[in-house]
Amino acid sequence: MRIAYNPFAPDGAAPAALDLLFQNRSDAVCDLRLALTDAAGLEVGQLTLAGVEVEFRARESSGLVEAPTQRGVFHLSVAGGSTGRAQLNAVVLNDAVAEAGVYEVELTLLVRDAAGRSLLAPVPLRVALVSTPRAQLSLAGAAGAFGSGSSVEVVDFGEAATGATRRIFVQLRANAPSSLIISSQHRGVLKRVEPLEGAPSLAYRLEVDGQVVDLATRWSRPVDPPRDKSGLSLPMIFTLGEVRGPAAGRYEDVLTIDISPD
Structure with a gap:
């Protein structure tokens, strides 16, 4: 996920997007639990890059739903024999003036079922904020x-x-x-x-x-x-x-x- 950040623009930056497609090959409904974690394995719903606060949010048009009590955790229900789309945005919250440069953090996307069992291998996810010289x-x-x-x-x-x-x-x-x-x-x-x-x-x-x-x-x-x-x-x-x-x-x-x- 790459955020092009202009500290002097009225809106700062457009959200960076992550678009995932899941296919359910069984006949039963599959409830997925998606979590973003840091290097310590802690769930991450918000982070700071060069003083710029970034929050992860489910896109309104997506079937993804944010967990009410767990930041950085999202739920997706996929009907049997169909596909489900998980769309996630990284949204800038504040208007800090970040020094020109590229700031990155390595996260991991975990995909589990409702019981907490892993369904996929952990997916590396790099989040980058690019502050161009202005x-x-x-x-x-x-x-x-x-x-x-x-x-x-x-x-x-x-x-x-x-x-x-x-x-x-x-x-x-x-x-x-x-x-x-x-x-x-x-x-x-x-x-x-x-x-x-x-x-x-x-x-x-x-x-x-x-x-x-x-x-x-x-x-x-x-x-x-x-x-x-x-x-x-x-x-x-x-x-x-x-x-x-x-x-x-x-x-x-x-x-x-x-x-x-x-």
Whole structure:
């Protein structure tokens, strides 16, 4: 059973499925008792992989019925001369941010009759949770948990003035060490939107968490947010350089800000 887990998706992961078909060759009804056990032989109805809680449940469309008092134990009744289908789901219960990686546990499926006699050899069952590397960012007007505060798409200096500053925050979250990447369309200057011969450019400076960003090139720095949904919030401070009577008009630069798991 393989669970593809995205800690930042709304539903986390779709259930992993186990589908078993049993054939009853006798004329009498056969009541099966299916149990999942760990390495110590204990019945397992729920387990934790990398902080992610996983529970085993009978699928609603299946003829499988969970034992009311025994977790990890299921009953299936198969009529004589027919087949019965046992369908089991591994369902994620919480929304933990699992470190990127593959996490596995070896279980055993036991099939017995109502009297507890083994009907089949123990069946090895590997349950794997695959947490693929993920990283997200958002831009906000205030510090806070990821997704909080008003989103920001434009940093507006208003009327140009030497030394004018603006501040926003880049909110980051990831399940692996990552890189914050920033590039500037105009290499760190504001250019007049409507081209005008002889119009100067306006230089500006960007600092991320106190570190000056070299906008003349593709800039990156390592980031490693805490493994939770709130993530990390870093200040971004924009400072306008010297303004020497540029031609009237609107000046702008376009920044591309991204985060990528390493």
